[in-house]
Amino acid sequence: MRDPWNAFMPYPDADVGHAAIGPLSGLRLAVKDLFDVAGYPTAAGNAAVLAASGIKTSTAPLVQTLLDTGACFVGKTNTDELAYSLIGGDIHFGMPINPRDPDLIPGGSSSGSAVAVAAGLADVGLGTDTSGSIRLPAAVNGLIGWRPTHGGLNNRALRPLAPNFDVPGFMTRSLEPMAAVMSxxxxxxxxxxxxxxxxxxxxxxxxxxxxxxxxxxxxxxxGIPVREVGAISWLNLDELAWAFTTILQREAWESNRSLLERSMHAIAPDIAARLLSGSRLSEEEVLEARRIREQFSKEIDRLFGEDVLVALPTLAAKPPRRDAAPRCLAAFRSACIKLLCLSGLSGCPQLALPIARPGGNISLSLLGKRGADRMLLDVAKLLRVE
Structure with missing residues (x-):
């Protein structure tokens, strides 16, 4: 396959079979290089992980489910290193090119899957979302992005970052294939x-x-009543983002501790610095962050007990240029996490979707109670979207 967008990992092709008939027949599947696929290595955006991987002999159950329902595998896609960023870059394998605006970042960490779908090289992009790694690149590339209820999909044979927040999820160009994937x-x-x-x-x-x-x-x-409320939590966004980031940093360090000890030189300096920050957190800080998470989760459960959805902007700011200074990229990441962390802290599903407007598209998100994933899609079908 010709890939001018650097969406895919440069692996030799291996035969990955799929069912001839099924609900996903005719849909091309791009898989983030965090999931094992038989016949391929799994690099997680890192050369040392790639060197230690070997060729996998079995396929992640979620990927196999998609193949068994007719999806056709077209390749493994690039990811931010260790899936630990929202920008889309990687010092080992490069930054995919945003097909909508090559001057802008593609968003990450499911950058390759988003770009493959946006460029028309795939119909379904399988990725992961910890702090926004599906929703953000979906928004940047004008796609539908689904972060499922935490724990709702099988995540075996998926390299972890922060298990209490990690979820597999999907991106498509329209609602119809997303509905097929959900089914x-x-x-x-x-x-x-x-x-x-x-x-x-x-x-x-x-x-x-x-x-x-x-x-x-x-x-x-x-056609559903819309109500404005002052806030959805007594906690402010800064407090929630701090709690989320604290737990994320601790779990990311724990997930990658052995890699850091063995091959720190093989990790980009900014990624290594964030991983090491997780090792320096005090137990008091981590316990306080978990307390805030529990409090927020209870607030959200009470809120959704009223049978409502919450609408959110997907992004907090315009995507920066791919050549922006590191401080600009860091500021963008931090601003977006304040909105993207709400789903992670609560474990609730979120669906991001583009809305057409003069001068370009914007991305709106719907957040619902745990298990209400399909309801989000059904409501999205009622909206005026792109």
Whole structure:
């Protein structure tokens, strides 16, 4: 396959079979290089991990489910190193090129899967989402991005980053193939609809007024009552982002401790620094972060007990240029985590989708209670989207 976008890992082709008939027949599947696929190594965006991988003899169960329902494997895709970034770059294998705007970052860490779908090289991009690694690249590339309920999909033979936040998920160009994927992995059509969609004023106040107005207008087109609320939590976004980042850093260090000890020189300096920061956290800090997470999760459970969905901007800022200074990339990442962490902390599903507007597209997200994944898609079908 010709790949001018650097979406795929440069592996020799191996025969990966799939069912001739099934609900995903005719759909091309790109798989993030964190999942094992028989006949291929798994590098996780790192040369040392690649060197130690060997050729896998079995396929991750989730990938096998997709193959058994008719999806055709077209390759393993690039990822940020160790899946520990939201930008899309990698010092070992390069940064994929954003097909919508080559000057901008592609977003990560599921960068290759997003670019493959956006470029028309695949119909379904399988990725992972820990701190936004599906939702952010989906938003940057104008795609549908689904972060499932935590624990809802099989994650065996998937290299972990932060297990309490890691989830496999998908990106597509439109809602129809996403619906097919949801059915194939056991998320069947829902019969219920939310009583209302909530607009958190504190969050929408952080984005451009014209963009916020366009999002709210699209939400009203669904025919479901829209209610504005001051906030969805007593905790502010800075507190939530701190708690999320603290837990993420500790778990990322634990997941990669042996690699750090064995091959620190083979890890990009900024990634290594973030991993090491997790080792320096005190137990008091980690316990406080977990307490905040538990408190927020209880608040969200009470909120969703009222049979509502929450609407959110997917991104907190415009994507930076791919050649932006490291401090600009870090600022973008930190700003976006304040919104993207809400799903991770609560374990709730989130669906990001593009909305057409003059001058380009914006990405709106729907956040629902645990297990309401299909309801999010059903509501998205009612909205005026691209």
């Amino acid at each position: 194939a992995v056991g998320m069947h059509a829902a019969s219920d609809r939310p009583q209302s969609i909530l607009i958190p004023e504190d969050i929408f106040a952080t984005i451009d007024d014209a963009v916020a107005d366009q999002m709210i207008a699209s939400l009203r087109s669904a």
